[in-house]
Amino acid sequence: MSPRKSAHDELTKEAIISVARNLFVQEGYAAASMRKIADTLQCSHGAIYYHFKNKAHLFYEIIEADFQKLDQVLDSVLRESAENNEHKLFSIFYRYIQFGLTHQKHYELMFLIHDDDVKGYLNEGPNKSYLHFAQAVNSLAPKSLSIKDIWSVFLSLHGFVTHYCRTETTFEEVKELASSHAQFLIKATC
Amino acid sequence: MSPRKSAHDELTKEAIISVARNLFVQEGYAAASMRKIADTLQCSHGAIYYHFKNKAHLFYEIIEADFQKLDQVLDSVLRESAENNEHKLFSIFYRYIQFGLTHQKHYELMFLIHDDDVKGYLNEGPNKSYLHFAQAVNSLAPKSLSIKDIWSVFLSLHGFVTHYCRTETTFEEVKELASSHAQFLIKATC
DNA sequence: CTTTCTTATTGAACGCTGGTCAATAAGATT
DNA sequence: AATCTTATTGACCAGCGTTCAATAAGAAAG
The missing domain is CATH 1.10.357 (Tetracycline Repressor; domain 2)
Incomplete structure (x- = not known):
């Protein structure tokens, strides 16, 4: 609903990386979808693209x-x-x-x-x-x-x-x- | 339109394999989609599934x-x-x-x-x-x-x-x- | 020749993917 | 209080593998 989260649970690069690393390791690059990462983070998949250019770049940083x-x-x-x-x-x-x-x-x-x-x-x-x-x-x-x-x-x-x-x-x-x-x-x- | 081709250009396993092999080699497994293979064969992608159980099996035979x-x-x-x-x-x-x-x-x-x-x-x-x-x-x-x-x-x-x-x-x-x-x-x- | 049966094909539909973007509300600044 | 910046949403797009009811071509039977 609300297009922005309240301050205390705003998304951080660190939170995304932590969740994404687990998923990449568990399921591999292809199977770890941006939507799965977003679900685990309890945010929309679009939000990740605000912090990382794309999936490959997120992966690269990890x-x-x-x-x-x-x-x-x-x-x-x-x-x-x-x-x-x-x-x-x-x-x-x-x-x-x-x-x-x-x-x-x-x-x-x-x-x-x-x-x-x-x-x-x-x-x-x-x-x-x-x-x-x-x-x-x-x-x-x-x-x-x-x-x-x-x-x-x-x-x-x-x-x-x-x-x-x-x-x-x-x-x-x-x-x-x-x-x-x-x-x-x-x-x-x- | 017509749900079946005339006899002289019916699909064969050999024709599918030939086209699919080229596409797999040119583009790799993931990028060679069933739809691309079907387009090259000038048939619908569904037709391939009549001859091969799925993409992995088609690949396997090749x-x-x-x-x-x-x-x-x-x-x-x-x-x-x-x-x-x-x-x-x-x-x-x-x-x-x-x-x-x-x-x-x-x-x-x-x-x-x-x-x-x-x-x-x-x-x-x-x-x-x-x-x-x-x-x-x-x-x-x-x-x-x-x-x-x-x-x-x-x-x-x-x-x-x-x-x-x-x-x-x-x-x-x-x-x-x-x-x-x-x-x-x-x-x-x- | 006509009817029946088998066979091969289509294309819509489903649920998934990565990626984009206008709309919008929270927080910061003036 | 008004304005500006920032972070988030979710609808949307094009593409994917796969399934399947509908259907027409060809073969078999009467």
Whole structure:
């Protein structure tokens, strides 16, 4: 009825993001409709468009924060103490997979989404995350690795995560496989 | 107007598949709508549902044939003469990437689609294709490889193709990278 | 040839989607 | 108190996949 809410329950970007993130993670990008988000927020779907240009842009703001989380995971591994660099390298690989599979929907949204509307926005995020990863790998590799080899490692980890995202397998179910895949990649880098 | 076409231009499953395949490849699964397919066929969109249960099923029948094409690619490599098994192994890896990137939309549809409707159908296709791949690799590997290692190789190739599918890069643009990725994986299998 | 039966097609309808926008009321400013 | 800015609504649009009663073309039977 009333075309504006009273001050104490006005819509905020933060409230929208919080609800939208949950829905995106639970249902994926396509199935999380603007109307569902609005229903959960108890507002009209039109109102969201006052705060965000469109669905893709709302999504973009959410996903950018997730890339930072991945960066933090890699950083924490680098700071951890370990027997030697090879163990740390293994940890980087293993934890990358763990991140991807324990945040499958996020990962999908971050690296696999194919929506044309979204693609335009997502360029820096994945790139910055990769650079972070590459630096970590380079600093830990036993011998100096070529840029191409680091890229191959990344794509190989990406393939693992991608596959088990599609089949919606939990990390627990494939942690042994994850470990052997990480070991496989260590082999190639030595 | 007329609720049935004259005999010489009745709709056939083959005609629908032919048009639908083109549209799926050109525009992807989501964007290729039943109405667009019907328009191209110059029939009503309802008519397609007489021949196919739904969009996912139409898609399924198309994609099953594509998996067979990938099998053929692998077979032809196995039959080719080569200096040694390592060269053949390299060829398998390289040609797998080539197949994926020269049929990007097919590959996406085959291995990356996340549509819930479709997922139910697609189980045997990718599995059979992988078994074919695994057998080929196993028969060519210099030393006996573990099942896990072959799986790692596959996932690593899959990651390469997946990434460049998402960025819509042509095979030509990354053939050197494809070559070095294949070489990287050879390293890990020896 | 006529009637009956099967088969293939149409197009309206349903409920959903992302997105736009005039109307409007709450809060801030003058 | 009057004006201005801001945030919200909900009707509306074009498109989607899917269903289905109505219907005409072709085949089969009498």
